[in-house]
Each structure stands twice: as structure tokens, then as C-alpha cells.
Amino acid sequence: MQESFGIGRLAEAAEAKVQTIRYYEQIGLLPRPDRTSGNQRRYGPADLSRLQFIRHARGLGFSLEAIRELLSLADQPDRPCDAVDAIARAQLAQVGQRIRRLQALEAELQRMIRQCAGGRISDCRIIGALGDHADCSHGSAPE
Amino acid sequence: MQESFGIGRLAEAAEAKVQTIRYYEQIGLLPRPDRTSGNQRRYGPADLSRLQFIRHARGLGFSLEAIRELLSLADQPDRPCDAVDAIARAQLAQVGQRIRRLQALEAELQRMIRQCAGGRISDCRIIGALGDHADCSHGSAPE
DNA sequence: TCTACAATCTACAGGAACTATAGGTTCAAG
DNA sequence: CTTGAACCTATAGTTCCTGTAGATTGTAGA
Numbered sequence: 001m002q003e004s005f006g007i008g009r010l011a012e013a014a015e016a017k018v019q020t021i022r023y024y025e026q027i028g029l030l031p032r033p034d035r036t037s038g039n040q041r042r043y044g045p046a047d048l049s050r051l052q053f054i055r056h057a058r059g060l061g062f063s064l065e066a067i068r069e070l071l072s073l074a075d076q077p078d079r080p081c082d083a084v085d086a087i088a089r090a091q092l093a094q095v096g097q098r099i100r101r102l103q104a105l106e107a108e109l110q111r112m113i114r115q116c117a118g119g120r121i122s123d124c125r126i127i128g129a130l131g132d133h134a135d136c137s138h139g140s141a142p143e
Numbered sequence: 144m145q146e147s148f149g150i151g152r153l154a155e156a157a158e159a160k161v162q163t164i165r166y167y168e169q170i171g172l173l174p175r176p177d178r179t180s181g182n183q184r185r186y187g188p189a190d191l192s193r194l195q196f197i198r199h200a201r202g203l204g205f206s207l208e209a210i211r212e213l214l215s216l217a218d219q220p221d222r223p224c225d226a227v228d229a230i231a232r233a234q235l236a237q238v239g240q241r242i243r244r245l246q247a248l249e250a251e252l253q254r255m256i257r258q259c260a261g262g263r264i265s266d267c268r269i270i271g272a273l274g275d276h277a278d279c280s281h282g283s284a285p286e
Numbered sequence: 287t288c289t290a291c292a293a294t295c296t297a298c299a300g301g302a303a304c305t306a307t308a309g310g311t312t313c314a315a316g
Numbered sequence: 317c318t319t320g321a322a323c324c325t326a327t328a329g330t331t332c333c334t335g336t337a338g339a340t341t342g343t344a345g346a
Contacts (some may be wrong), residue, residue: 160305
């Protein structure tokens with residue numbers, strides 16, 4: 001009794017639209033699943049994990065191409081190490097930058113909420129919150 | 144000595160395309176700047192900060208609508224506190240979630256790089272790295 | 287088993303957020 | 317005062333979905 005399910009339940013579980021799943025399949029981000037005799041797609045837990053990864057990564061601002069790269073690490077775990085290393089290091093640098101920017105934004109939002117509790121905010125430094133040029137090595141902006 | 148500059152230099156400084164800037168102006172994310180006698184746009188440092196904020200936030204996965212909300216905090220610092228508070232708190236929750244997911248991804252990338260140094264990666268848990276169901280409103284995890 | 291109805295199918299149109307191109311105007315270095 | 321880069325508006329194309337149409341399938345109740 002292997003657990004398999006249709007596209008609707010997959011969509012619900014990964015918080016994606018049914019159309020989006022078919023689109024990902026079309027562009028090769030998701031493998032073509034088995035079909036029922038009536039031609040309907042059937043999925044398993046591995047498909048769910050993969051889709052959730054894609055959706056989370058998209059939510060974090062990664063392009064589908066960047067995600068394709070990350071997934072390639074999962075798809076070919078035995079490929080030469082230097083290739084994996086290069087991809088992982090490149091992504092790691094970007095991820096670290098994103099974390100720092102988000103933490104700056106988080107701090108500023110918290111500051112505003114604190115000030116708010118005291119009556120009203122007189123100044124807002126939210127625009128400055130993301131402007132950390134120490135990190136901003138030109139050319140590393142994600143799409 | 145007010146420093147002002149054209150759209151090209153603004154684009155370069157904020158790592159955006161010239162067209163994108165005009166697009167943001169069109170949809171009201173950037174204010175309409177002054178024009179030269181020959182109808183060309185002139186910008187100042189405040190415009191640059193605002194555009195950099197937008198670009199960074201986009202890179203972090205915020206929608207233009209979410210960014211519009213965040214900018215509204217900057218545009219109306221004297222508006223009623225409960226409105227500010229609501230927006231800030233809602234955004235803060237999302238930001239925290241993003242940070243945690245990115246940290247999970249960061250940890251997994253670091254793990255892969257470490258393993259790589261030892262020869263080759265035999266298993267890849269990168270797909271699992273973003274699947275923190277503690278945060279996910281939908282609790283659906285096949286173990 | 288039959289039937290009703292939700293879920294799924296393919297195909298295509300539409301929207302968000304850019305991005306590129308065309309054809310013309312302005313700015314500034316020489 | 318020329319000339320080429322930068323700018324202008326307008327429009328069409330790209331990416332990444334999202335919605336709709338019309339037909340088919342899966343399934344639960346009579």
C-alpha cells in the first residue's frame with residue numbers, strides 16, 4: 001500500500017496551484033509522474049518534497065534557473081565533487097547575503113513596532129535597512 | 144551643491160535596468176522626478192536609496208505590493224500607529240520565516256561543501272533543507 | 287450498476303514584473 | 317556646431333505563473 005495521490009492533494013500539501021505543478025513538469029523541474037489508466041497524474045512523497053523545496057526556494061527569491069542548479073545537486077549526488085562544490089559555494093555566498101539583509105530588515109521592523117508601542121513613530125529608517133553595501137559585491141544580484 | 148543625475152547613473156548605482164526604473168515610476172513605486180528643460184529625468188540621493196531598497200527587497204522575494212506596503216511606512220511616518228504596527232508585524236512574521244529557511248539552506252550547503260572536501264558527497268539532503276514544517280501552516284510530513 | 291459531481295485532462299488566454307526594440311530627441315564632449 | 321551616447325515614448329516580448337473552457341475520469345451514493 002504505497003501512498004500515492006493526485007495532483008490536487010499534491011498542490012494542497014505544497015501550497016501550490018495545480019497549474020503551477022503542470023507548468024513545472026512542462027519545463028522539466030518536476031519529473032513526469034506515472035499516470036492512471038485514465039491518464040491522470042499520480043504522485044508520491046518524493047514528489048511532494050521536491051515541490052515543497054521549489055516553492056520555498058521561489059518564496060525566498062531564487063529564480064527557476066537557480067533552483068534547477070540546486071536540484072541538480074540532489075539529482076546527481078555522485079557527480080564530480082568540484083562541480084558540486086562550485087555550485088554550493090556560489091549559492092552559499094548569496095544565501096549568506098540574503099540572511100544578513102533580512103536580519104537588518106527584521107531589526108528595523110522590530111524597532112518600529114517598539115517605537116509604535118510608545119505612541120507613534122517619528123522617523124522611519126526602513127529604506128536604509130536593506131542598504132548594506134559592505135556585502136553588496138556588484139554582480140551577485142539574484143533574478 | 145545638490146547632486147543630481149540622470150536615469151542611466153541611477154540605474155547603474157542601483158543595479159537596475161533603465162526600463163525598470165521607468166516601469167516603477169509608471170506604477171507609482173517611485174515618485175515622478177524633476178525633468179530637465181529637455182524633458183529628461185533628474186534624480187537625487189533619496190531616489191537612489193528608495194530604488195536600492197526596492198531592488199534588494201525584490202531580490203529577497205517580496206512582491207511589489209509587499210514593497211509598496213513597506214514603503215508606505217517610510218512615506219507616512221506620522222500615520223496612526225496601529226496601521227503601522229499591523230503592517231510591520233505582518234511583514235516581520237514573514238521575514239522571520241524567510242530567515243529560518245535560509246539558515247537551514249545555508250547549513251545544508253555548508254555541510255555539502257564540507258563533505259565534498261572529503262572526496263565526494265554520497266547523499267544530498269538539500270531538498271529537505273527548506274522543509275521546516277514547524278513554520279509551515281500546513282503540517283503534512285511523511286517521515 | 288448507474289448516476290451525479292468533483293477532480294483531472296489539454297490547450298490557450300491573461301496577469302505580474304520586468305526587458306528589449308524601434309524610432310525619434312536631447313545632452314555634452316570635441 | 318557636429319556627433320555619438322544617453323534619453324524620450326510606445327509597444328512588443330519574456331518569465332513565471334494563474335485562470336478559463338470544454339472534454340474526460342474517478343468515486344460515492346441510490
